Amino acid sequence: MQTQSPQSQQSRVLVQLRDMILKGVFAPGERLAEIPLSERLEASRTPVRLALATLQHEGLIEPLAGGGYQMRRFTAQEVSDAIEVRGVLEGMAARLLAERGAPRQLMRDLQACLEQGDEAVDKPTMDLDDYASYQEMNNRFHELLVQGCGNSALIRSLETLNGQPFAAASATLPMQSARDEEGQRWMRLAHRQHHALVDAITRGQGARAQALAQEHVEIARMNVDSALEHADKMAGLMPAMRLVSANRP
Amino acid sequence: MQTQSPQSQQSRVLVQLRDMILKGVFAPGERLAEIPLSERLEASRTPVRLALATLQHEGLIEPLAGGGYQMRRFTAQEVSDAIEVRGVLEGMAARLLAERGAPRQLMRDLQACLEQGDEAVDKPTMDLDDYASYQEMNNRFHELLVQGCGNSALIRSLETLNGQPFAAASATLPMQSARDEEGQRWMRLAHRQHHALVDAITRGQGARAQALAQEHVEIARMNVDSALEHADKMAGLMPAMRLVSANRP
DNA sequence: GGGTGATCTATTGCATACAATGAGTGCAGG
DNA sequence: CCTGCACTCATTGTATGCAATAGATCACCC
Numbered sequence: 138m139q140t141q142s143p144q145s146q147q148s149r150v151l152v153q154l155r156d157m158i159l160k161g162v163f164a165p166g167e168r169l170a171e172i173p174l175s176e177r178l179e180a181s182r183t184p185v186r187l188a189l190a191t192l193q194h195e196g197l198i199e200p201l202a203g204g205g206y207q208m209r210r211f212t213a214q215e216v217s218d219a220i221e222v223r224g225v226l227e228g229m230a231a232r233l234l235a236e237r238g239a240p241r242q243l244m245r246d247l248q249a250c251l252e253q254g255d256e257a258v259d260k261p262t263m264d265l266d267d268y269a270s271y272q273e274m275n276n277r278f279h280e281l282l283v284q285g286c287g288n289s290a291l292i293r294s295l296e297t298l299n300g301q302p303f304a305a306a307s308a309t310l311p312m313q314s315a316r317d318e319e320g321q322r323w324m325r326l327a328h329r330q331h332h333a334l335v336d337a338i339t340r341g342q343g344a345r346a347q348a349l350a351q352e353h354v355e356i357a358r359m360n361v362d363s364a365l366e367h368a369d370k371m372a373g374l375m376p377a378m379r380l381v382s383a384n385r386p
Numbered sequence: 387m388q389t390q391s392p393q394s395q396q397s398r399v400l401v402q403l404r405d406m407i408l409k410g411v412f413a414p415g416e417r418l419a420e421i422p423l424s425e426r427l428e429a430s431r432t433p434v435r436l437a438l439a440t441l442q443h444e445g446l447i448e449p450l451a452g453g454g455y456q457m458r459r460f461t462a463q464e465v466s467d468a469i470e471v472r473g474v475l476e477g478m479a480a481r482l483l484a485e486r487g488a489p490r491q492l493m494r495d496l497q498a499c500l501e502q503g504d505e506a507v508d509k510p511t512m513d514l515d516d517y518a519s520y521q522e523m524n525n526r527f528h529e530l531l532v533q534g535c536g537n538s539a540l541i542r543s544l545e546t547l548n549g550q551p552f553a554a555a556s557a558t559l560p561m562q563s564a565r566d567e568e569g570q571r572w573m574r575l576a577h578r579q580h581h582a583l584v585d586a587i588t589r590g591q592g593a594r595a596q597a598l599a600q601e602h603v604e605i606a607r608m609n610v611d612s613a614l615e616h617a618d619k620m621a622g623l624m625p626a627m628r629l630v631s632a633n634r635p
Numbered sequence: 636g637g638g639t640g641a642t643c644t645a646t647t648g649c650a651t652a653c654a655a656t657g658a659g660t661g662c663a664g665g
Numbered sequence: 666c667c668t669g670c671a672c673t674c675a676t677t678g679t680a681t682g683c684a685a686t687a688g689a690t691c692a693c694c695c
Contacts, residue, residue: 146649170676181650182677187439194443196542203657204677219539225478229471290468290550293445294543301539394678419646430680431647452687453647 146180151188153178158197158208159302161376165210169198195300211302211381213365217358219304224354226295227279230286231346235338243285247335250278254328263321271324272307278331279306282350302377303364309357327356395429400437402427407446407457408551410625414459418447444549460551460630462614466607468553473603475544476528479535480595484587492534496584499527503577512570520573521556527580528555531599551626552610576605 154174163169175185189206192198198206234243257263257271283295299305330353337346364371364378371378403423412418424434438455441447447455483492506512506520532544548554579602586595613620613627620627 172676183649183651186677187436190436190439191443194440215538218537221537222475222478222539222543225474226471229474288467288470289464290471290547290553294471294546297543297546298539304539396678421646432679432681435647 146184147187150178150180150184151191154185154188154192155195155197158192158380159377161379163208165208165380165382167208168201169206169208171205195297197300197302208380213361213381213383216301216303216361216381219298219301220309220354220358220361223295223298223304223306223357224351226291226298227282227354228347228349228351230283230288230291230295231334231338231350232343233286233288234282235341235343235346237287238341239285239338243281244335244339246281247278247338250274250281251328251332251335254278254331258321258325258328263324271328275327276307282334302380303361306357309360323356323360327353330356395433396436399427399429399433400440403434403437403441404444404446407441407629408626410628412457414457414629414631416457417450418455418457420454444546446549446551457629462610462630462632465550465552465610465630468547468550469603469607469610472544472547472553472555472606473600475540475547476531476603477596477598477600479532479537479540479544480583480587480599481592482535482537483531484590484592484595486536487590488534488587492530493584493588495530496527496587499523499530500577500581500584503527503580507570507574507577512573520577524576525556531583551629555606572605572609576602579605 157163169189171182171185171189174189175182178185189198193200193206197209199209201207239247253274254271257267257274260267263271283292286292299307302308330349334346334349334353337349364375365381365383368378368383406412418438420431420434420438423438424431427434438447442449442455446458448458450456488496502523503520506516506523509516512520532541535541548556551557579598583595583598583602586592586598613624614630614632617627617632
């Protein structure tokens with residue numbers, strides 16, 4: 138969802154700023170002033186301004202009363218909320234695919250994901266390559282599901298959601314170390330759910346597909362919860378964790 | 387979802403531009419150049435630029451390859467998609483309320499909506515005041531439902547959706563003239579659904595509440611379809627209709 | 636006559652100067 | 666010593682100048 142041509146200052150500044158935010162460079166509540174940012178990113182205030190406006194629409198920063206922006210603080214509740222909405226929307230996508238019948242090519246791509254996941258997961262112990270392969274497959278799987286459903290509004294909504302830290306499918310797995318036995322158990326469960334989901338879609342079982350996709354995100358929610366509990370250990374691996382306060386009202 | 391203080395040029399230009407777009411001032415595909423707009427709105431290019439960026443994020447205009455923006459064209463399919471997603475999300479909101487139990491005050495407010503709707507609808511023939519009252523109530527009802535569910539991500543997603551023409555709850559009713567008998571029948575059905583929905587929430591029936599809210603938007607979809615069929619008659623009342631092309635793939 | 640090239644113009648992207656507003660600080664008075 | 670006011674400074678909002686680029690138009694050659 139970039140704004141202009143990839144060579145422009147705008148997009149460069151936007152990408153860099155978003156990257157810095159997601160790497161936890163700014164503390165929650167910290168003011169993001171234009172001039173320091175423009176010096177740091179070696180651009181004028183104009184593209185910085187536009188990038189800040191974009192980031193506000195993405196929900197990563199929020200406007201201050203007197204003008205300007207500050208880094209947003211995410212509560213654990215908000216992250217959980219976003220994951221829950223993702224479950225409902227991906228559930229809808231799965232249901233639509235099952236009800237309408239998925240195109241042959243899409244089913245082939247999903248099958249390829251399943252096989253790649255099998256290879257990574259069906260081992261006594263997964264190494265880092267297996268882990269990376271699984272993560273790449275997982276992203277592709279969810280992307281295929283959403284894009285394949287064909288509902289443009291749903292695609293847009295999920296793209297927005299995925300901009301939130303830890304809400305995206307891609308952000309939920311890497312919290313557990315690949316060597317962690319419990320983490321591997323969760324990944325195996327998640328992959329069994331992938332299999333079941335593709336089976337449901339193939340057989341046109343809309344309600345089952347929806348329920349499976351919805352349940353699937355519960356793993357993500359548990360991962361976030363456990364990451365928040367061990368926030369001290371995670372700080373190095375997941376710097377964006379500092380954006381999330383553990384307060385759950 | 388305005389960006390800055392209400393007195394600024396930015397917000398004024400943004401509101402005016404959004405209003406013009408939704409009033410159908412620009413034809414689909416028409417280029418929105420900065421200089422003519424800034425002259426027309428009596429502001430410099432800077433606030434116009436920022437407003438255009440905002441409108442792009444809202445999905446009302448789209449960027450052109452060489453820079454700049456053009457008016458977006460909506461297909462009937464996209465409108466239908468957006469309404470379907472709204473149904474799923476409002477269904478989720480209703481389910482959450484039913485499952486978690488809604489606060490006393492919220493239930494009182496919803497009851498007030500029901501009574502106001504009863505007064506407007508339980509008549510042999512509705513006049514324009516009844517119609518206006520119902521429309522205001524309808525907006526409030528849906529707003530209460532969504533805001534009341536307490537899921538921040540869901541609220542955000544629905545706010546985005548409601549920015550799309552004809553996707554919002556507020557945009558679906560006025561297509562039928564108040565004097566139209568068939569239109570009144572649909573409004574009575576819709577209001578019966580409101581009653582059933584509140585009943586389901588009160589009794590903690592999550593699945594029923596969700597199904598009712600989801601079914602509820604089917605009326606909106608039918609209204610849009612019928613408006614598209616009679617596009618010629620609607621052109622005067624609903625100028626934004628020209629943004630929607632009837633192509634349904 | 637058609638196609639290709641060059642020039643020309645309109646429009647955006649970027650930078651910066653200027654104005655306005657709000658916050659923070661210091662001083663004075665009670 | 667505390668409070669209130671005024672002043673200063675920092676930061677954003679706005680306007681505009683300049684450069685680069687894409688598209689269109691026109692002329693010229695094949």
